Amino acid sequence: MFFYFSQFLSFLVMPLTLVILFLLAAFFFTPKSTGRKILGAGIVLLLLFSNPFLSNLALLAWEPPYKSFDEIPSTEIGIVLTGVTNLNKTASDRTFFGRGADRITHALQLYRMGKIKKILITGGQGLNPTNSYSEAELLKRFLIMTGMPEEDILIEEKSLNTRENALFTKAFLEKEEIPTQQEFVLITSAFHMPRSKKCFDKVGLQTIPFPVDYYSHDLKYDLPSLIYPSLGSLQTWQILFKEFLGLLMYRVVGYI
Numbered sequence: 490m491f492f493y494f495s496q497f498l499s500f501l502v503m504p505l506t507l508v509i510l511f512l513l514a515a516f517f518f519t520p521k522s523t524g525r526k527i528l529g530a531g532i533v534l535l536l537l538f539s540n541p542f543l544s545n546l547a548l549l550a551w552e553p554p555y556k557s558f559d560e561i562p563s564t565e566i567g568i569v570l571t572g573v574t575n576l577n578k579t580a581s582d583r584t585f586f587g588r589g590a591d592r593i594t595h596a597l598q599l600y601r602m603g604k605i606k607k608i609l610i611t612g613g614q615g616l617n618p619t620n621s622y623s624e625a626e627l628l629k630r631f632l633i634m635t636g637m638p639e640e641d642i643l644i645e646e647k648s649l650n651t652r653e654n655a656l657f658t659k660a661f662l663e664k665e666e667i668p669t670q671q672e673f674v675l676i677t678s679a680f681h682m683p684r685s686k687k688c689f690d691k692v693g694l695q696t697i698p699f700p701v702d703y704y705s706h707d708l709k710y711d712l713p714s715l716i717y718p719s720l721g722s723l724q725t726w727q728i729l730f731k732e733f734l735g736l737l738m739y740r741v742v743g744y745i
Contacts, residue, residue, distance in 0.1 A: 655692045659694055676699045679704070686698050
């Protein structure tokens with residue numbers, strides 16, 4: 490009994506819960522007016538976008554199904570897209586990871602299993618980093634620390650977005666005289682895979698998608714999953730909206 494009570498008490502004092510309670514109080518104590526209708530609409534949207542069950546349903550519809558390692562045929566190169574390190578934290582003896590470390594750790598698993606013979610990491614510094622190293626270089630250092638031979642690690646460290654990941658990867662392969670007509674394993678976060686796959690298709694690189702770093706999870710029907718508001722759900726919708734807008738804009742400008 491104490492466990493459930495403590496869980497409910499924790500729910501009540503969460504910042505998002507307090508915001509919703511204050512908004513509900515404002516709605517019920519505000520005289521009937523246009524302002525009250527707008528406030529009500531805002532509350533409804535907040536409740537919808539903060540609901541973990543609904544955000545997970547949206548993720549399950551967006552993210553492609555995961556592939557087992559056995560489904561991946563043996564290929565020469567696995568291409569890893571960056572966006573997983575903390576470039577605003579500098580250290581000379583380690584790599585600081587953020588969300589998405591699956592991209593490089595699962596690539597390493599594919600390498601250790603003999604599914605890929607080399608790993609090509611594509612990604613530069615992003616916008617206004619404090620770290621002077623590119624993400625590709627930081628991930629290369631991580632792989633070397635795991636014991637992976639340096640000659641099996643290729644890096645492209647100029648690209649700043651998904652379009653450039655594809656474009657500069659192809660240019661790098663051509664410069665290194667690596668055949669571009671072969672199939673490559675494409676490794677990136679599941680939410681990012683639809684746009685990434687289309688970008689690589691557009692530049693003429695044949696890829697086998699290997700989505701990782703899933704934000705979705707199996708459906709759960711317990712009370713917290715169904716009704717407790719979650720800040721994580723708001724972040725989920727932000728990621729989904731960003732990806733949807735990215736796909737739309739990439740299509741408009743001809744990147745996909």
